[in-house]
Amino acid sequence: MSDNAALAARVRAASHLTGTFLLRSGRTSTEYFDKYLFEADPELLAAIVDGLTGLVPPGTDLLAGLELGGVPLATLLSQRTGLPARFVRKKAKEYGTRRIAEGGEVTGRRVVLVEDVVTSGGAVLDATKVLRDDGAIVEDVLCVIDRGEGGRERLAELGLTLRPLLTRAELDAAAAP
Ligand SMILES: O=P(O)(O)OC[C@H]1O[C@H](OP(=O)(O)OP(=O)(O)O)[C@H](O)[C@@H]1O
Ligand SMILES: O=C(O)c1cc(=O)[nH]c(=O)[nH]1
Incomplete structure (x- = not known):
């Protein structure tokens, strides 16, 4: 078994749920990867961040x-690579700095x-719109799981390359026989 196949099996075992789930996009799915279940496991999270390091x-x-x-992933990846982190909120805070992208400037x-x-x-x-509006150059996206449901193609239309650690095919192959 390749390293990535072994990681796919660990991620699937830790986080794959079945049932009826409303997704962020408004779609309904019979399966869901609960990312907090793989992010809460220190050894699994370390292995994931190791894999992401090679995709930067x-x-x-x-x-x-x-x-x-995405925040714990970016934080650990920042530690691992020495690259500074930023944290992008869904909505700007309505008090304090009122920022939506936290951690410092992104312009240029x-x-x-x-x-x-x-x-x-x-x-x-x-998030890309927020950062580009602030003058950032955004062309690449790392993710742990690409569910293979059109995201890659939609991102490509806006000049973004998706670099998944685990593809849908790898996660499907990791399903117990
Ligand atoms: O590609 P999309 O169709 O946008 O769906 C994927 C997004 O949905 C989930 O976010 P959620 O809002 O559940 O975020 P959180 O739990 O990380 O806050 C997931 O963490 C992704 O951010
Ligand atoms: O599309 C989503 O909202 C979504 C899917 C999934 O598998 N896991 C998750 O956290 N969100």
Whole structure:
């Protein structure tokens, strides 16, 4: 078994749920990867971050984690790579600094987004708009799981390359026989 196949099996065993789930996109699915279940396991999270480290493109200035599940990933990846982190909220705070992208400036920096799961790509597109409006260069997105439901194609239309650690095919192959 390859390293990635073994990781896919661990991630699936930890986080794959069945039932009826309303997704962020408004779609309904009979399966769900609960990212908090793989992020809460320190050994599994370390293995995931190891894998993501190899996907960070050369020339990256900043790693931006998307609220909420992308934040622990970006934080650990920042520690591992030495690249500074940013944290992108779903909505700006209504008090204090009133910021939506936290952690410092992004203008003119090459920012790589860090996400847990990509389904339609909507959450990534929202964060991309926020960062591009602030003058960031956003062209690459890392994720742990690409559910293979059109996100990659939708992101490509806006000039974004999705770099998944685990593909739908790898996660399906990891299903118990
Ligand atoms: O590709 P999409 O169709 O946008 O769907 C994937 C997004 O949906 C989930 O976010 P959720 O709002 O559940 O976020 P959180 O639990 O990380 O706050 C997931 O963490 C992705 O951000
Ligand atoms: O599309 C989503 O909302 C979604 C799917 C999934 O498998 N896991 C998750 O956390 N969100």
